[in-house]
Amino acid sequence: MSSNVHPLRPRAQPSIAGLLALTAPGLTAVNHVIIDRMQSRVALIPELAGHLIAGGGKRLRPMLTLGCAALLEYAGTRHHKLAAAVEFIHTATLLHDDVVDASGLRRGKATANRLWGNPASVLVGDFLFSRSFELMVEDGSLKVLKILSHASAVIAEGEVAQLTAQRDVETTEDRYLEIITAKTAALFSAACQIAAIVAERDAAVEAALEAYGRNLGIAFQLVDDAIDYVSDADTMGKDAGDDFRDGKITLPVILAYARGSDEEREFWQQAMSGRAAGEAELARAGGLLRTTNAVADTLARARHYGARAIDALAGFPNGPAKTALTETVEFAIARAY
């Protein structure tokens, strides 16, 4: 494997331009399914769902399904409906997440729960989730249904686990990795794995794509967690320091706490408990994350999982699809730089 495919540090300005180009025609078809199937006689459903679905989402997960299908030279169209199902699961999760976190801002826009209230967000999330299963049933593959219904249960388990760990600075790195593997990486891995099913490839291919998606998902979440402490609402599209104010335990905090003095640990306990988590405390948290190298080392962990994602593709032939999927990993990591 050449050094520019597998860098220790990402190249300058990696992008998902390759993935976008590779998946553009398929994504148009997926978007048609999405728009068509989020409709309902109940007008609030497409209105609320459309706010989020049309609202600047990258369609990263459906693009992964399409990109993996391209890697396998799959020539059919079954994956369009399934990629839409994946995006519906993701959208339902976002709607419920914003209720759970009482978030007011996502992708630079007011959240659905702020605009329409929590009840509507909960119920439209339920609708999209049900609709995603209807799409899968129409496709008719029990293997795909098994992968995505299991992924959905794992995501919900991960979300509950995160809720349980909220404000608990004693959360270990192992526990945290379990949580993000469930709540974030499970859908990335399922989105990739189902490409192997529609392309009717063997278990080794399925496992490779599952591993690619899982490791990319973990890297993606780690970078998100780092960005929350080093960015601002303009570049991030959500309020910086949200995790801090919500007492959400992420790897930067886990590392800074583990490496901190007694006095610093006391600070983190107070801050993450919510008893003292104002702007002054956020500034001090930023300082401690720098002095303990916690953000830098969170990104080092992300690069580790990114490298594993790229290596999971080693057995596939070189070409535009493999390059695009590799660059997607590099892009996911480079967002933090």
Added chain:
Amino acid sequence: MSSNVHPLRPRAQPSIAGLLALTAPGLTAVNHVIIDRMQSRVALIPELAGHLIAGGGKRLRPMLTLGCAALLEYAGTRHHKLAAAVEFIHTATLLHDDVVDASGLRRGKATANRLWGNPASVLVGDFLFSRSFELMVEDGSLKVLKILSHASAVIAEGEVAQLTAQRDVETTEDRYLEIITAKTAALFSAACQIAAIVAERDAAVEAALEAYGRNLGIAFQLVDDAIDYVSDADTMGKDAGDDFRDGKITLPVILAYARGSDEEREFWQQAMSGRAAGEAELARAGGLLRTTNAVADTLARARHYGARAIDALAGFPNGPAKTALTETVEFAIARAY
């Protein structure tokens, strides 16, 4: 059809004793599946789910699956897992409903959202919903998956429609029937219909059981809506007048409003808007519901759907299963007397 099978008024004290006896062995198996499959390494999930699942629920929907399977003399066990899936969907819906309605009391106990908070209730609901699909996938029938994924989408649509109609006294009886057919009757009908699938019976049998479940579900909801105005927390297990205080438009209010004087309509508008919905107003509402016969006629409507449910069974042979299913309809209606 004899007059005691198809009464204009329910007999004294109808009960579901027949359905309970008919389905007891199956229900034990279903309960094992439920307890087994609500488990998770994340302890909060079985804790919260168990509160509701063990907390006095009648298991009416799984009993309907079992009862319909008995009617068809189905001798297998596939329906145990599917009946558990139906109960998981129902439980997920209840968890989300209580968040949406900000309810504090259900079946005479504090609601999960009061005890564990809205975030946990939303996420554990998502988990149970996903788990229900995992159970269906294990069964492996795409027909069952289609029926239940569609029912789930319809339920969510009905809930959103109800949210849209909230506090709107101009809601018509037609619109209200659409809403309850979706939010309540869709799961009753699906629970019955899937018995025909596992028993491998033809489309006419499927349609008959679907109609039985749908009409029973509508009758059941109409009676619930009537009870909310004529009962109290002790007999009902939830706060009486909840619908009134929440501005939830149900048939009693729709009829009383339609039949009311200008001054009475003004009262209903004020009350259902929430601007004036205290104990004095609840008392006046009760008075208007009596003078306009709105509760009595809501129950007359319920008897109509109950009669249709019973007639939907006309083509099946007489026997303990048919009797039990018939008495279940009579019981559903008699709860209001």
